[in-house]
Amino acid sequence: MSGIIELRQTGENDWKAKYQGNYGVYTIKVTLKGKKAVNFYCTCPSDYYPCKHIGYIEDAIAEKMAAGEKQKKRGGMKVEDVIRNVSVEKLREFIVTQAKYSDELRNAVFLEFAANMENKKDNKYSSIIREALASVELDDYGYLDDCLYIDALNSWLEKARDCIRLKQYDEAILICKACIEEYSQWQYNVGEDASLVFSSEYQSIPFGIMEKASEYIDKKELFDYCLAELKKKKYDETDFNDGFHRLLGNLAVTVDPEAFIALQDELFADIEDKSSGEAKDILRRKIDFYRHLDQADKAWALIKENIQIPSFRRKVVENRIKKQKFTEAKKLINDYLSEREEKNNRYDSGTWYGLLLEIAQKENDNPAIRKLAYGFLEDGFEKEHYAIYKDAFSPVEWAEEREKLFLHYDRYKYFSHSAADLLAAEQEAERLLHYVEKYLSIEELVRYYKDFAAAYPEKTLELFRKVLVFYAENNTGRSHYERILSLLRKMKGIEGGKKTASDLAADFRIRYKNRRAMMEILGRF
Numbered sequence: 372m373s374g375i376i377e378l379r380q381t382g383e384n385d386w387k388a389k390y391q392g393n394y395g396v397y398t399i400k401v402t403l404k405g406k407k408a409v410n411f412y413c414t415c416p417s418d419y420y421p422c423k424h425i426g427y428i429e430d431a432i433a434e435k436m437a438a439g440e441k442q443k444k445r446g447g448m449k450v451e452d453v454i455r456n457v458s459v460e461k462l463r464e465f466i467v468t469q470a471k472y473s474d475e476l477r478n479a480v481f482l483e484f485a486a487n488m489e490n491k492k493d494n495k496y497s498s499i500i501r502e503a504l505a506s507v508e509l510d511d512y513g514y515l516d517d518c519l520y521i522d523a524l525n526s527w528l529e530k531a532r533d534c535i536r537l538k539q540y541d542e543a544i545l546i547c548k549a550c551i552e553e554y555s556q557w558q559y560n561v562g563e564d565a566s567l568v569f570s571s572e573y574q575s576i577p578f579g580i581m582e583k584a585s586e587y588i589d590k591k592e593l594f595d596y597c598l599a600e601l602k603k604k605k606y607d608e609t610d611f612n613d614g615f616h617r618l619l620g621n622l623a624v625t626v627d628p629e630a631f632i633a634l635q636d637e638l639f640a641d642i643e644d645k646s647s648g649e650a651k652d653i654l655r656r657k658i659d660f661y662r663h664l665d666q667a668d669k670a671w672a673l674i675k676e677n678i679q680i681p682s683f684r685r686k687v688v689e690n691r692i693k694k695q696k697f698t699e700a701k702k703l704i705n706d707y708l709s710e711r712e713e714k715n716n717r718y719d720s721g722t723w724y725g726l727l728l729e730i731a732q733k734e735n736d737n738p739a740i741r742k743l744a745y746g747f748l749e750d751g752f753e754k755e756h757y758a759i760y761k762d763a764f765s766p767v768e769w770a771e772e773r774e775k776l777f778l779h780y781d782r783y784k785y786f787s788h789s790a791a792d793l794l795a796a797e798q799e800a801e802r803l804l805h806y807v808e809k810y811l812s813i814e815e816l817v818r819y820y821k822d823f824a825a826a827y828p829e830k831t832l833e834l835f836r837k838v839l840v841f842y843a844e845n846n847t848g849r850s851h852y853e854r855i856l857s858l859l860r861k862m863k864g865i866e867g868g869k870k871t872a873s874d875l876a877a878d879f880r881i882r883y884k885n886r887r888a889m890m891e892i893l894g895r896f
Contacts (some may be wrong), residue, residue: 374424375391376390378431378432378670380420381475381522382526384403385400385403386401386402386428386432387400388400388431390424390428394415394416397413397415397424397794398413398414398588399411399412399413400424400522401425406429406432408421408428412427416882453482466480478499478526481525483498494548494552495545496545497549500524500550502551503557504521504524506523507523507557509664509675524554524590527550528547528550528577531546531577534546534584535580535584538588540584540588541584543580543584544585544588547577547584548596550577551577554573555574556605559604568703572609576609577612580594582621590622594623595624597615597618600615601619613652618635619631620656620660620663624660624663627665628660631660632657632841639653646680646681652685654673657673658674661673674687675687681719685723687703688703688704691703692726692730697733697734701730727739727743728744728759731743731764737763740763742766744756744760745760748760749779752780752787752793754796759795761773773793785810786810786812789817791807794822795807795822798822800823801826803819803822803823804827804834807823808834813858816838820834825866828865829867831865832865832867839855839858839875840875843879843883846880849888849892850886852888852893854890855879855889856895856896859872860872861895862875872896880893
């Protein structure tokens with residue numbers, strides 16, 4: 372804990388620290404629940420989660436709080452006692468002066484009292500949140516892969532939630548508007564780095580709060596606000612854009628359904644590639660909106676009209692299969708696969724071949740079932756399609772086909788999991804045992820021994836002994852000794868394995884008596 376160079380409380384349960392580490396000074400922030408951190412981050416480069424510094428800070432906070440409790444018990448002067456003897460004017464002057472030098476105090480004052488201010492021309496919260504964001508030091512956060520949080524925004528969004536609970540809906544809307552406008556502008560100014568580092572929640576939470584408040588305020592005013600904001604460049608290619616459209620859709624149900632549909636149609640018309648993700652998002656918004664209006668027929672028509680969107684085509688195919696219109700379903704699938712083949716794009720072909728296989732099963736088309744199921748098995752064994760494939764052959768035919776499949780998997784000169792999985796599925800215990808023995812390794816033995824140990828316990832134990840002796844000879848260190856212990860325990864679960872494992876452990880104790888860590892770990896056997 373000696374590396375802590377600063378530790379201070381920034382909220383009721385929030386703390387911030389600076390820690391001098393091996394790679395510079397780290398900024399650490401934690402939110403406590405009781406004595407444990409429930410939300411935290413650290414700018415150190417550690418791959419561990421949480422890193423060791425979080426524990427250090429938890430301990431330091433506990434010490435600081437314990438010291439505070441001791442001070443209370445000793446008595447002495449209290450802050451509240453001092454304030455009682457200060458005039459309102461002096462106290463006001465003191466707070467104003469101190470707030471100039473403390474971001475936390477200044478923000479706390481704004482959070483508590485800004486609602487009392489009048490500003491009919493502008494949003495009174497905009498300049499406050501703009502200033503709070505301007506004071507964010509990006510170096511404090513480091514450019515990590517984690518989604519990080521900004522204290523000031525957290526506080527203001529929590530304030531907006533409080534306004535909802537207190538039925539101060541207009542205030543909640545004003546705070547959310549300021550958070551959206553100022554954070555989006557700040558992010559736009561800072562550039563790509565900020566959008567990658569800071570939590571995407573800041574682009575969605577305000578809209579959820581405004582949606583709750585919208586039940587009690589002028590919906591038309593909020594609808595017009597969203598329409599106007601959407602035109603601003605700073606929202607392009609951000610989640611803010613999605614938030615505005617989602618809120619617009621909810622408001623439009625009662626405010627202006629036609630305006631919402633017209634907006635989506637205008638956006639869709641401007642897109643060149645009607646199969647793009649952007650096109651899909653627009654169509655999805657229209658479909659959800661029609662469903663919200665209980666106009667399922669219009670939603671379904673939109674899906675059928677836009678089968679250039681793969682997920683829409685799939686819904687249509689599934690509908691045709693359900694209605695047993697197999698010829699139509701197959702044409703939709705095959706047309707799509709042909710288009711993908713021309714573009715040399717096989718990204719999601721498995722989905723479509725799966726649907727063709729489903730149709731073949733419903734039509735009892737055995738040649739098609741064999742061909743399609745083999746297509747799934749060709750590159751690797753998996754149980755679902757193995758069962759379908761096997762079921763398409765008579766027992767006599769399958770014996771020959773199974774051997775072809777095994778040879779296909781075993782065509783290279785190294786261990787094939789697909790070949791072993793096939794033998795396991797076919798319950799060919801002896802053959803699987805010999806196959807594992809041929810390419811003997813700890814990994815393969817551990818993976819497959821349960822498939823043959825019951826039938827061949829002695830041979831299985833012999834393989835365990837063989838790999839363990841080799842492993843112990845060639846590996847040292849606690850992690851390797853723990854692995855040896857784990858394998859000895861697995862041996863005990865095999866018939867006759869208790870004695871074999873005990874004898875082997877005794878042999879290791881004699882042979883490696885100078886390996887103190889090994890002796891300690893084997894002591895747990």
